[in-house]
Amino acid sequence: MLPATRSSRLRRAVVLAATLVLATVGALTLPAPTASADEEPPQLRREGRWLVDQHGRVVIVHGFNLVWKLDPYVPPATAEGFTAADADWLAEHGFNAVRLGTLWAGITPTAPGAGDPSYRQGWQRVMDLLADRGIWMQLDMHQDQFHEVYGGEGVPDWALRRPALLSLLPPINLPFPMGYWTPENSLVFDEFWANKHKGVDHWAAAWRIAADWWKDQPYLMGYDLMNEPWMGLEWLTCFTNGCRQSYTKELQPAYEKATRAIREVDPDNVVWWEPQQLAAGRQVPTFLEPMPGEDQLGYSWHNYCQDVFLESQGLPLGNVENCWKFSQERTTTALAQAERMHAVPLLSEWGATDNVRAVEIDAAVADRNLMGWTHWAYKQWQDPTTADEAQGLFHDDADLGSVKADKLRVLVRTYAQATAGTPLAMDFDTATGEFTYRYRSNGIDAPTEIFVSPLHYPDGHDVQVTGGQWQPGTSGRIEVRPDTPGQEVTVRVTRR
Secondary structure, eight states: OOOOSSOOHHHHHHHHHHHHHHHHHHHHHSOOOOOOTTSOOOBOEEETTEEEOTTSOEEOOEEEEEOOOSTTOSOOSSSSSOOHHHHHHHHHTTOOEEEEEOOHHHHSSSSTTOOOHHHHHHHHHHHHHHHHTTOEEEEEOOOBSSSGGGTOBOSOGGGOOOOTTGGGSOOOOOOTTGGGGSHHHHHHHHHHHTTTTSHHHHHHHHHHHHHHHHTTOTTEEEEEOOSSOOOGGGHHHHHHHOOHHHIIIIIHHHHHHHHHHHHTTOSSSOEEEOOOGGGGTSOOOOOOOOOTTOOOEEEEEEEOOHHHHHHHTTOTTOOGGGHHHHHHHHHHHHHHHHHHTTEEEEEEEEBOSOOHHHHHHHHHHHHHTTOOEEEBOSOOTTOSSOSSSOOSSBSSTTOGGGBOHHHHHHHSOOEEEEESEEEEEEEEOTTTOOEEEEEEEOSOSSOEEEEOOSSSOTTOEEEEEESEEEEEOSTTEEEEEESSTTSEEEEEEEEO
16 A cells, blocks of 8 residues: 555644634524425436426536545635635526535545545535525546546545556656556556455445435535546547447446445435546547436536647647537437436536637537536636646636636526426527527426526616516526416527
8 A cells, every 4th residue: 555645634634624613603604504304405306318406397507617636625715715705606607506526535535434524524614605505516526547646636545556566666647637648547547447455345435425424415416426437558449439348347337336335325316427538538439328226327428629628738730610510429429328328417527728719619519408517617726637727717716806707708608597397499699698498398386497697788688488478586587487387488588
């Protein structure tokens, strides 16, 4: 076993102690929302290809990734980190979801199966702020390049076993994503998938702990088992043809084991599975299958257009307009994969660029496919595994006034957040603010809620509804109800 690579335990204690103090003070003025004894907390569930809320409405999410990759793996309660001001900012701009980086290294930092209550409390502070504003949360056991010794993060120190012969040499630490391509990093992943040192068992046990902590968390949208799993030494076959055998022999069995561990304590929340990492940037098939007896699966997929990735590497060889075709192909593949495995799809990571045209294209493709998303990333947060430094939404993480305005304008959108019926079509023009939405209504009593962008209608907006009526809602939304349940409703929002 590799000894701890950093003298981090003291720093962890100091940071989390400060977090606990701030959380306690905040709790005096901002109590976390709780469900009454006879009321279930608001959480999202899968129904067919959709996520539905406690009222049965179809929910489409727009939001961000919040992944603090440095020890202690939870953002501090500072302006650079995450505070009530950040939660307010997200809600004011219509972002109704986040993907939170609840890392294995934080959940069980010292020993297998030993959950760290201070880590739980560190994230609970953030979760309470989000839930109080009605923002949905997907918990993401994030990893990049396995561990810090390889230039990444994710796995606890105690869970890292360097291969016997290679451990006689210094580890190779390369910038992301090249660190994946080293023989040692790939071999470590292969040994993990083979459960050689009970790695899969310990990872699944960590998920059981996390699910037991947060199974009743208001506004939970489930558990993303592993960020961008790397399939090891066979990665070239993943690059070229999708590596079917890696899914069959490694990924599927591991996912099923972790899902069963979660189901021991949480029978209800969605468990999200991701494809192998290279499926995010290559037009290759994916091969996840249904899990017998499991109907609350999600397919958490990523979209990184190759032309934009080349730009991030300082190689201006691509054409961003190619991303229209690429994003649609990846979306079509994701929809088919979700249907095959009986799961709800979510575009849980995309963007990672200041190329506004690329962001605009991906967001438009998502709208046209009625696909919810969480963009990478809200803040840069000193990310050690990033292709460049053009990924956060702010020039200065500590200053919300330093937002990248052009990028924000294509991310803040008029869109249907909750639909009392079945979504049929959605389109938003960031240049004119024109929005159209069609849905087939049903008998749900709750209204359809559409968030109206605060950025695209300087002189106000007009609303036209065919097949229903509308009225102003709360927090920048309009509420729509059908004239007759079961009929098709069309909503159009335009600049005044």
